[in-house]
Amino acid sequence: MIFAEMEYSEDYPKFHPELLAFVGKHFFEVESGLQGDSWIWINDGEEKVAIDTFTSMKHQIKSAKAGSHVQKVIETLRLKYKVN
Numbered sequence: 001m002i003f004a005e006m007e008y009s010e011d012y013p014k015f016h017p018e019l020l021a022f023v024g025k026h027f028f029e030v031e032s033g034l035q036g037d038s039w040i041w042i043n044d045g046e047e048k049v050a051i052d053t054f055t056s057m058k059h060q061i062k063s064a065k066a067g068s069h070v071q072k073v074i075e076t077l078r079l080k081y082k083v084n
Contacts, residue, residue, distance in 0.1 A: 004061040007082040049073045
Protein backbone atom coordinates (compact mmCIF):
# COMPACT_ATOMS: atom_id res chain seq x y z
CA MET A 1 0.00 0.00 0.00
CA ILE A 2 1.18 3.51 -0.77
CA PHE A 3 0.97 5.80 2.26
CA ALA A 4 2.72 8.97 1.07
CA GLU A 5 4.75 10.56 -1.71
CA MET A 6 7.70 12.89 -1.36
CA GLU A 7 7.89 16.24 -3.12
CA TYR A 8 11.20 17.58 -4.43
CA SER A 9 12.39 19.45 -7.52
CA GLU A 10 15.27 17.34 -8.85
CA ASP A 11 15.19 14.03 -10.70
CA TYR A 12 15.04 11.01 -8.40
CA PRO A 13 18.45 9.54 -9.47
CA LYS A 14 20.14 12.76 -8.31
CA PHE A 15 18.05 12.85 -5.12
CA HIS A 16 18.70 9.21 -4.17
CA PRO A 17 22.15 9.68 -2.48
CA GLU A 18 20.92 12.56 -0.32
CA LEU A 19 17.79 10.65 0.72
CA LEU A 20 19.76 7.49 1.45
CA ALA A 21 22.23 9.42 3.64
CA PHE A 22 19.36 11.00 5.60
CA VAL A 23 17.54 7.68 6.08
CA GLY A 24 20.81 5.98 7.10
CA LYS A 25 21.28 8.51 9.91
CA HIS A 26 17.85 7.75 11.37
CA PHE A 27 17.35 4.01 10.85
CA PHE A 28 19.60 1.05 11.60
CA GLU A 29 18.64 -1.64 9.09
CA VAL A 30 18.63 -0.05 5.62
CA GLU A 31 19.09 -1.60 2.18
CA SER A 32 19.10 0.35 -1.07
CA GLY A 33 19.77 0.40 -4.76
CA LEU A 34 19.65 2.64 -7.80
CA GLN A 35 19.29 0.88 -11.12
CA GLY A 36 16.54 2.22 -13.33
CA ASP A 37 14.53 2.99 -10.19
CA SER A 38 15.52 4.17 -6.75
CA TRP A 39 14.66 2.02 -3.74
CA ILE A 40 15.38 2.15 -0.04
CA TRP A 41 14.11 -0.51 2.34
CA ILE A 42 13.90 0.09 6.07
CA ASN A 43 13.56 -3.09 8.11
CA ASP A 44 12.07 -2.84 11.59
CA GLY A 45 11.89 -6.31 13.06
CA GLU A 46 9.39 -8.20 10.94
CA GLU A 47 8.04 -5.01 9.32
CA LYS A 48 9.48 -3.35 6.21
CA VAL A 49 8.90 0.12 4.79
CA ALA A 50 9.92 0.84 1.21
CA ILE A 51 10.76 4.27 -0.15
CA ASP A 52 10.89 3.78 -3.90
CA THR A 53 10.11 5.06 -7.38
CA PHE A 54 8.72 1.82 -8.82
CA THR A 55 5.27 3.32 -9.57
CA SER A 56 6.06 7.05 -9.67
CA MET A 57 8.72 9.53 -10.71
CA LYS A 58 8.92 10.63 -7.06
CA HIS A 59 9.71 8.50 -4.01
CA GLN A 60 6.67 6.90 -2.42
CA ILE A 61 6.47 5.43 1.08
CA LYS A 62 5.01 1.93 0.99
CA SER A 63 4.43 -1.06 3.24
CA ALA A 64 2.40 -4.25 3.17
CA LYS A 65 0.25 -2.93 6.02
CA ALA A 66 -0.38 0.20 8.05
CA GLY A 67 1.25 0.64 11.41
CA SER A 68 3.59 2.60 13.61
CA HIS A 69 6.55 1.50 11.47
CA VAL A 70 5.15 3.43 8.49
CA GLN A 71 4.22 6.46 10.58
CA LYS A 72 7.72 6.60 12.08
CA VAL A 73 9.30 6.72 8.61
CA ILE A 74 6.91 9.41 7.39
CA GLU A 75 7.44 11.54 10.51
CA THR A 76 11.22 11.19 10.19
CA LEU A 77 11.19 12.20 6.51
CA ARG A 78 9.04 15.24 7.37
CA LEU A 79 11.86 16.53 9.59
CA LYS A 80 13.65 17.55 6.39
CA TYR A 81 11.40 16.97 3.37
CA LYS A 82 7.90 17.68 2.13
CA VAL A 83 5.84 14.49 2.29
CA ASN A 84 2.26 14.37 1.06
